[in-house]
Amino acid sequence: MPCRRSWPNSRATLVGLVALVLAGCEGANPADSGAQSRTLPPAPPRATGPVPAQSVDASRRTAITTAVERVAPAVVTVQTETVQRVPADFFEYFMGGRSGERRNAGIGSGFVVRNDGVIVTNAHVISGATSVSVAMRDGTTYSAKIVGVDETNDLAVVRIDAKNLPIAPLGRSSDLIVGEWTIAIGNPFGFVLGNNEPSVSVGVVSAVGRNLAGRTEGGGVYIDMIQTDAAINPGNSGGPLVNATGEVIGVNSSIYSPSGGSVGLGFAIPIDRTKRIVEDLLEHGSVRQPWVGIRLETPQVQSAREVASVGAVVARVAPGSPAERAGVRVGDQITAVGNRAVRNPYEWEARLLDLRVGESLTITARRAGRDMPFTLQVADAPEVTAPKVTVLRELQLVTLTDAIRLERGIASNSGALVFKVSDRIRDEIGLQEGDVIAQVGRMRVSSAQDVSTAIDQQGARGPIALVFERNRQYFQTQFTLR
Known part of the structure; x- marks a missing residue:
């Protein structure tokens, strides 16, 4: 029960007043001050019973779930098939038998950037593929056509015959904040997981402007990349890296991993660079270098860390x-x-x-x-504007110049640069874009026209031997005109 206590006319000490307050009592000294009695407010009632279900549901929705809902419908699975020549049979091989074929399946991710079927992925996802298909989130699968590839930046554009597709909103990578949320969306280990629903992993922007020259899942050298600790695993390549507002800020491209799995060191190609490359690929089919x-x-140094200060x-x-x-x-x-x-x-x-x-x-x-x-x-690039000479109807050559030699780091002092080559010539003769033809038969060549003339002359007499430079090493190939 509350107590009521009267004070004598003498002034109460401070200690007594504190004691009364702690005891929860009313104190009055009407004779001394005429003060009215005061009562402490009651403590608020303790909550009892379960939290309302609607409060729990509301707390489950965050900026991350909203961002995923915005982008995930545009994320696709990119499926590839490559065909390799292999001996048809062990015994046939030693008896000079015919060759067979081995078909290998690959998988990666991508995302739709235009609702008429334009999709961005990594170059290494479709590298060497003889066929490419794209599976949507609902399982619908389309045959895809390769629009263009930029191996330098590890980006590619493919197109499917579809309309009114959901698209991924593109943001900016120029104003990223280290520590802000990142969301990696893709299809890691897609064949194992067995469906086309994309996986989501969350982390932060660990760093920007990263230069990676070590071992990566993408297999290339990556410069000026976004680093994130959002888990990126094989199969995530080509999927979007998304910010908390649901905008794509990068293309998941590679991981650094001693084990092959994610260890929190993932890298994405900035979206600002991606936009420029996609525009070039759509307009020209290639990137204007x-x-x-x-x-x-x-630099004469031993490690990438030393390069940073040279x-x-x-x-x-x-x-x-x-x-x-x-x-x-x-x-x-x-x-x-x-x-x-x-x-x-x-x-x-x-x-x-x-x-x-x-x-x-x-x-x-x-x-x-x-x-x-x-x-x-x-x-x-100088070879783009240089005069072209077409040889064998499927091979475009450019005369080697000092500017081209410097730009590409070519060892040969003269010759003809392979500017464009058809798949047939690549498969049957072995030449690739960027090779330098230095010799036809026993004749050294100094221009693209020299190569054309020598092939016409020697082709009438029998097999033609070519000596060419690739990556500062020399190789030889031989073929016969049909």
């Missing part, structure tokens, strides 16, 4: 190149491209990936202790 004509010194020193300037016309010289140290710093060859290459043919590029270079600005007009 920007060229400025600068080759940097090769600087970007110009080793060669191609004759007639945008860099030569702008006044760049051998020995200049490039310190910035636009307003972005350049501290090593990786960062220089990363800046080149953002260029488009026809743009003006401002670089800052240090020469004799002074920082000097240069403005370059970005051009097409």
Whole structure:
């Protein structure tokens, strides 16, 4: 029961007042102060019983679930098939028997960027494929046509014959915040999981501008990448990396993994670069490779970490190149491209990936202790604008020039660069785009026209032998005109 206590006319001590409050009593001293009695408010009632179901349901919905709902309908499974020539039978092989075929299935991810069937994926997902198909979320499968491939950036565009498809909203990668949420959506180990529903994993932007030269699931060298700890496993390649607002900020491309599974080191191609490449592939079927004509010194270091601090020193300037016309010289140290710093060859290459043919590029270079600005007009790679010679109706050649040699790091002093080649020539003769034909039979060639003339002359007499350079090594092939 509450107690009521009266105070004498003498003033109460502070201690007594505190004691009364702690005891929960009313205190009155009408004679002394005429104060009215005061009562402490009752404690709020404790909640009893279950939390309402609607409150639990509401708490399950987050920015992440909303983002997944926005993008997941546009995520697809990319299925490929490759055909390899193999001995049909062990005993037939030793008896000179015929060859057979082995069909291998592959799988990756992709996402729809236009509702008329345009899909983005990784180049390595469809590399070497003889057929490509795309499975939608509901299991509907379409045959896909390869629109274009950019192996340098590990991106590809395929198209299916479909309309009114859900599309993935594309965001920006230029203003990413380290630590913000990321969501990786794709089809890891798709054949094992047995359906086309995409998997979702969540993490953060671990870093931006990463340069990865080690072992990756994609198998290439990746520059200026987004790093995330959202789990990316084999089969996720080509799927979207999404932010918390449900916009695609990158294309899942590779993982660093000693074991082959995700260890929290995933990498995605920034979406700003992806947009530019997709536009080129849709418009031209290939990417217009920007060229400025600068080759940097090769650093004599032992690890990628050491490369980060060696600087970007110009080793060669191609004759007639945008860099030569702008006044760049051998020995200049490039310190910035636009307003972005350049501290090593990786960062220089990363800046080149953002260029488009026809743009003006401002670089800052240090020469004799002074920082000097240069403005370059970005051009097409020199072989793109060079005159073409068509040989065997399916082989386009370009005469080797100093600019082409510098740009591609070719060892031969003269010859003919293979600019385009058909699948038939590639399979039957073995030539690939980028090879340099240095010799036809016993004759050294110095131009594309030399190759055409020599093939016409020797083809009438029998088999034709070609010597060609690939990756600074020389190979020989032989064929007969039919």
